[in-house]
Amino acid sequence: MSSKTLVLFLIFAVLIFPFFIVSTVQKEEPALYTFRAHIIEPLESSYSVYRYFLAEAVEGTYPDAEVILVINMIHTEGELHTTRENNEVWIKGRLLTEDDLCENHSVYPDHAHIYALQVKTSILWPDQIALLKALYKSPVATLPVPSYILFYLLLENPSSHTPQTFFILLVKTLLVYVTIFLVIAHRTKKWNLLLILLIYTLLAMILTVPELLY
Structure with a gap:
């Protein structure tokens, strides 16, 4: 050669x-739900740091067909744009318990609340994008x-x-x-x-x- x-x-x-x-x-994260969600509408929130959305779970693993997505404006990785075509995104998150809801969140009865850790709007999850950047920077960082x-x-x-x-x-x-x-x-x-x-x-x-x- x-x-x-x-x-x-x-x-x-x-x-x-x-x-x-x-x-x-x-990384395997069996405790998390990963699913494609169709955003139906944004909901009112009494907490400035959180945004709430009523969503229909379309594909993947999810607790109910309709869920409340809880987006933390500081800690949730990725962005949820309700103006996206078809209003569909992939969500990776955990189910909030009753204690979590009573202490920290607005409660919408009869719906499971999913705290979104990551929102995927492209082919890669936010943590995958961060990993990709770190690998490309690694020769200089070394x-x-x-x-x-x-x-x-x-x-x-x-x-x-x-x-x-x-x-x-x-x-x-x-x-x-x-x-x-x-x-x-x-x-x-x-x-x-x-x-x-x-x-x-x-x-x-x-x-x-x-x-x-x-």
Whole structure:
């Protein structure tokens, strides 16, 4: 395989890898309801931080055919636009108990109240978008890792971190130093330099996955 072909392959891998991770790796959350909802109408609220919507559950797992969606204007990830075409969004949330409703929320009798943790209006959930951004930024975020090792060993208590955390820091430190050495050694060879930087980028992304998911 020629250097140019390998460079093109690595560029493709760097672009696709984050999408592969966010689309295939999902945390299992059995306590949550995930469903597509048709927004019927907004409801009045006596709490400025919350918005309430009457919605019809169309697809997925849900407690009732009609539910009250509770949107926290501060903590709910994603936005619910009632002007969207068909007024349909995907919701991931938890069922509010009677105690929750009595203490903190406006109550609409005869309807299950779903506290929305995430609202999906595109192909990805908000937490998937955040993961995608973090993976694309990881090659730059990995560069200062060698200084973290010093801080970790001298100022922090190593026992407060898992062996996995320290191992990843160690491998990232080695990756940065090896990359710097190879860049200096091959600085006059354009294709070699591109290969080194692309391999570094892909490895930095791979090493960041455990930090983001576990």
